[in-house]
Amino acid sequence: MNSLYYQKRLSRNIGDKVFTSLSVLCALIAILPLIFLVTYILIKGGSQITPELFTLEPNPPGDDLDAGGINPALIGTLIITTIASIIAIPVGVGGGIYLAEYSKGGAFSRFIRFGVNVLAGVPSIIAGVFIYALIVSTKILFGSMYSGLAGGMALSILMLPTVIKTTDEGLKLVPNELRYASLGVGASMYTTILKVTLPSAFRSIATGVVLGIARAAGETAPLIFTALFSYYYITGFGDLFYEMGSLAVLIYNFALEPYDAQNKLAWAASFILVLSILSVNIFSRILAAFTEKTKRV
Amino acid sequence: MEEKLTLFKNRKRFGIEKNIDIIFKNTALVLSSFVAIILLGIILVVFFQSFESFSRYGLKFLVTSEWNPVKDEYGAFTAIYGTLVTSFLSLLITIPLGVGTAIFITEDFVPKVVREIIGSFVELLAAIPSVVLGLWAIFVMEPFFRAFFVFLHNFFGWIPLFSTEPTGRNSLLAILILVVMLLPIVTSIARDSLNQVPKKLRNAAYGIGASRWKTIFSVILPAALSGIMAGVLLALGRAMGETMAVTMIIGNSNAFSWSLLSPGYTISSMLANQFGEADGSQVSSLFYAAFVLMILSLVVNIFAQWLVKKFSLKY
Numbered sequence: 001m002n003s004l005y006y007q008k009r010l011s012r013n014i015g016d017k018v019f020t021s022l023s024v025l026c027a028l029i030a031i032l033p034l035i036f037l038v039t040y041i042l043i044k045g046g047s048q049i050t051p052e053l054f055t056l057e058p059n060p061p062g063d064d065l066d067a068g069g070i071n072p073a074l075i076g077t078l079i080i081t082t083i084a085s086i087i088a089i090p091v092g093v094g095g096g097i098y099l100a101e102y103s104k105g106g107a108f109s110r111f112i113r114f115g116v117n118v119l120a121g122v123p124s125i126i127a128g129v130f131i132y133a134l135i136v137s138t139k140i141l142f143g144s145m146y147s148g149l150a151g152g153m154a155l156s157i158l159m160l161p162t163v164i165k166t167t168d169e170g171l172k173l174v175p176n177e178l179r180y181a182s183l184g185v186g187a188s189m190y191t192t193i194l195k196v197t198l199p200s201a202f203r204s205i206a207t208g209v210v211l212g213i214a215r216a217a218g219e220t221a222p223l224i225f226t227a228l229f230s231y232y233y234i235t236g237f238g239d240l241f242y243e244m245g246s247l248a249v250l251i252y253n254f255a256l257e258p259y260d261a262q263n264k265l266a267w268a269a270s271f272i273l274v275l276s277i278l279s280v281n282i283f284s285r286i287l288a289a290f291t292e293k294t295k296r297v
Numbered sequence: 298m299e300e301k302l303t304l305f306k307n308r309k310r311f312g313i314e315k316n317i318d319i320i321f322k323n324t325a326l327v328l329s330s331f332v333a334i335i336l337l338g339i340i341l342v343v344f345f346q347s348f349e350s351f352s353r354y355g356l357k358f359l360v361t362s363e364w365n366p367v368k369d370e371y372g373a374f375t376a377i378y379g380t381l382v383t384s385f386l387s388l389l390i391t392i393p394l395g396v397g398t399a400i401f402i403t404e405d406f407v408p409k410v411v412r413e414i415i416g417s418f419v420e421l422l423a424a425i426p427s428v429v430l431g432l433w434a435i436f437v438m439e440p441f442f443r444a445f446f447v448f449l450h451n452f453f454g455w456i457p458l459f460s461t462e463p464t465g466r467n468s469l470l471a472i473l474i475l476v477v478m479l480l481p482i483v484t485s486i487a488r489d490s491l492n493q494v495p496k497k498l499r500n501a502a503y504g505i506g507a508s509r510w511k512t513i514f515s516v517i518l519p520a521a522l523s524g525i526m527a528g529v530l531l532a533l534g535r536a537m538g539e540t541m542a543v544t545m546i547i548g549n550s551n552a553f554s555w556s557l558l559s560p561g562y563t564i565s566s567m568l569a570n571q572f573g574e575a576d577g578s579q580v581s582s583l584f585y586a587a588f589v590l591m592i593l594s595l596v597v598n599i600f601a602q603w604l605v606k607k608f609s610l611k612y
Contacts, residue, residue, distance in 0.1 A: 012508045019510040020406065026397025030480050031415060034422050037433055037477070041425075094328030102322055103329075114602065115332045121531070121598035122339065122591065123538020125565045129587045130339045132572065133346050157335060164332065188314055190321035211424075218426025221540035221565070225572045248428050248541075255432045255545060263436070270429040281424050285417065 038274075045271025048264050058231055058250070058265060067254075067261035070269050073245040075234050076148065077273075080227060080246055081217045083152025088159035089209060096167025096205075101193055113168075120161035127157040128222035136226055141241060148244030151227025155216045162215070166208025170201035207284045214280040218273055220248035229253055247273045340591070347585035349578060358585055364551045366575075371582035373564065375553045377589060380563040383468060383543065384536035387475035392529060394476070395483030400513060402484075403491040416488060423481035431545030434474045439466065439546065442473070446558055461556040466548035468561035474542045479532045486531065490524025491517060523608030530601035534594045540565040564590040 007013065056069030095112070103109030131154040136145050174197045182192040198205075228243040229250065247269045254266040350358065350371065361372025398419070402412045446463035453459045494517050502512040518525075548560025549570055564586050575583055 012511065016508050016510045019513075023397045023401045023404070024406065026394050027401040027415070030394050030398040030484065031419070033477060034419070034480070037430075038422070038425070040437060041429060041433060091328050091331050094325045095332060096329075098322075098325035098329040102325060109329075112329050112332055115336050117602055118595065118598055119332055119336050121534045121538075121594060121601075122336075123534075123540070123565060123594055125538065125540045125568050126339060126343070126587060126591050126594075129568060129572065129584065130342055133342045133584070134338075157339075160332065160335070164329070188318045190318050193321075214424065218424075218428070220426065220428040221569060224569055228573070248426060251428045251432055252541060252545070255428075255435055266432055270432055274425060274429055277424050277426065278421060281421055 038278075041267075041270055041274050045267045045269075045274070048268035049271060053265075053268055057233055058245075058254075058262075060231060061254070061257045061259050061262050067259075067265045070247065070250060070265060070272075072230060072233055073247045073250040073269065074272070076227070076230070076245040077217055077247045079234065079240070080148055080151045080155060080223070080244060081213055083149060083240075084155035084159055084216050085209075085213055087153065087156035088163050088212075091156075092160050092163025092209075093167045093205070095164045096171065097193060097198075099164070099168045100171035101189075101197065116161045116164050119157075120165070122157075123221075124158055124219055125221040127154045128224065128226050130154075130157070131222070131226045144241035146226065146228040146243045147241045148227050149240050151223045151244060151246070154222035154226045155219060158219060158222060159212045159216045162212035163209055166212070167201075167205050170204040170208065171197055173204065174201050203287070207288055210280060210284055214277045218248055218277055220246075220252050223249050224252065343584055343588045343591060347581055347588045350581035350585040351588075353578070354582075354585075358582070359589065362551065362553045366579050369578055371579065371585075373567070373582070373586045373589065375551050376562045376564045376567045376586060378553070379468065379547070379561040380537055380565070380590065380593070382557075383471050383475060383547070383561070383563055384533055386557075387472045387479060387536055388529065388533055390472070390476045391479040391483050391532065395480050396487050396518075396525060398480070398484045399487035399491055402488050404509070404513075416485070419481050419484050423485070426541075427478060427539060428541040428545075430474055430478060431542035434470060434542060434546040435466075438473065439470055442470065450558055457555040458557050461554060461559040463558040466546050466560055467558050468547055469557040471543045471547040471561070471563070472557070474546055475536050475539060478539060478542060479536055482532045482535060483525075483528055486528025487521070487525045490521040490528070493524065494520045523604060526608075527601045527605045530597055530604065534597040534601070537563075537597065538565055538590065538594050540569050544569045 053069045053071075054074065055071055057072055058070060059066060059068040099109055099112060103112075131150050135141060135150045135153065136147075139145055141147060141149055178196050178200060179192055182196045183189075187195070223246055227246060227249070230243045230245045234244065251266045251269050251273070254262040254269075257263065354361075354371065358372055359377060360374050362374040363370045363372045364375070365371070402416050443463070446467070446469065449459050450461070450463055498516050498520060499512055502516045507515065543563055544566035547563065547566055549562060549566055550560035551562055551567075552559075554561070568583055568587055568590075571579070572583055
């Protein structure tokens with residue numbers, strides 16, 4: 001009769017309680033520092049934000065009174081990520097189209113999919129080393145060594161696997177009926193892809209690509225010896241061929257300076273970087289959830 | 298009627314349209330092969346650049362820890378050891394924490410809304426750039442743990458791992474910041490693979506009288522093991538290649554020490570530190586170190602992919 005009721009002292013029930021508390025403990029240990037980290041970055045960095053930050057050049061370290069602003073680094077990050085996107089998006093989307101629409105699961109496409117996964121796992125600093133050997137040390141770009149262009153190329157290597165993967169997966173989700181219908185009314189393959197399948201997969205591809213760009217914007221390792229760093233305003237097109245600053249490298253350089261003013265600048269730059277990356281992530285998440293609810297195909 | 302019919306007859310595909318179709322397909326083919334070209338390019342370029350150092354030191358490079366640009370003597374043992382130790386120890390801490398958190402998220406201890414918020418919060422953290430984590434580690438984590446490290450040294454100093462006096466940046470801090478970076482990866486992959494375990498397995502276990510944790514340990518975790526293992530291997534690859542946060546906090550010293558409380562080195566932090574101002578045979582030696590790092594992470598990644606293929610869930 002007793003065995004019909006829940007008995008607290010049974011070893012299995014005690015064991016269950018213990019493990020439940022252990023798992024709660026794990027979650028707490030895992031999550032509390034993370035919450036602390038984000039709030040700390042946002043508060044500490046947010047308190048350093050001033051209007052001049054966005055317009056001034058950073059002063060060379062040593063001048064402890066005034067560190068200046070981060071304008072060149074901010075613009076530099078925008079330019080370098082744009083270069084990376086200009087290279088990685090067409091190549092990645094094109095490659096993804098081939099994998100999803102044309103390949104028939106043969107050895108070639110399996111090899112490429114495998115390569116995409118391997119490339120995604122290559123350490124980011126190796127991408128920097130590669131571009132250094134290929135472009136910086138050979139001065140192949142019109143005799144310029146360290147340049148924003150080389151930095152953008154290094155970042156594009158990191159973006160490429162993400163773009164291919166999201167395009168491939170996004171296109172695979174498009175129902176085959178759409179393709180049959182389009183081909184059935186006499187459209188050629190490229191019209192079908194450009195007018196039917198790509199547009200219907202556009203949102204999922206765009207979300208993945210934007211997340212890839214956000215990820216690339218925070219990468220530092222590939223930039224420290226390809227784009228290097230610069231203290232000066234970016235004034236014209238020609239600056240692409242010279243050293244270019246970026247928020248990520250600015251944080252790295254200034255965090256290691258012994259001067260307080262430079263450290264504060266690093267915190268401010270982190271605030272801007274983290275805030276923009278987080279908001280892109282949250283926005284695309286909301287968009288994805290919204291699409292899932294309204295999807296009718 | 299007659300007019301319409303001729304219109305229909307004339308509506309043949311033009312030659313130019315056929316050509317565009319072929320060009321489009323071949324362009325896509327070329328673009329997709331870029332991945333392979335880049336991958337092979339990276340391997341070949343790094344290998345050939347390291348050739349000078351490779352032919353001079355051979356495998357001795359891997360086991361000596363002299364790194365002296367003045368005498369032109371190079372060996373990467375300290376950095377290789379540091380890479381392996383920091384990544385394995387950080388994984389050792391991350392696995393129980395991450396899997397525990399994943400179980401917490403997938404079981405129904407708290408309402409679903411709370412679990413979903415925690416889950417997406419953990420995923421968001423994976424998006425924080427590592428250089429920002431490094432900044433945080435320098436200014437918040439290091440002062441926070443200083444007293445704890447002194448305590449470790451005083452009471453456990455007889456263990457070689459804690460045998461040096463803690464002075465600022467050290468390998469243990471690098472391990473801790475790696476834990477913060479790896480937690481989101483391990484947690485979200487473990488959560489996904491736990492969620493993929495079919496509900497009927499759980500119901501069957503409950504049905505024959507298993508308790509909640511008996512079910513988790515004997516049914517759910519074994520069924521999700523391959524996915525979790527793959528996630529762990531991905532995290533290992535990430536840990537070995539992780540550069541910025543580690544470089545900023547590990548102290549960057551090539552002097553070999555067993556102690557975790559002394560400054561150390563990893564391959565990637567060595568590259569980040571020295572590549573910019575290296576010349577001559579130092580560059581070649583750095584490429585050699587980069588090659589070692591690449592091989593390590595390639596092996597781990599390929600093994601992870603093989604594991605997923607081999608043991609993926611079949612229900």
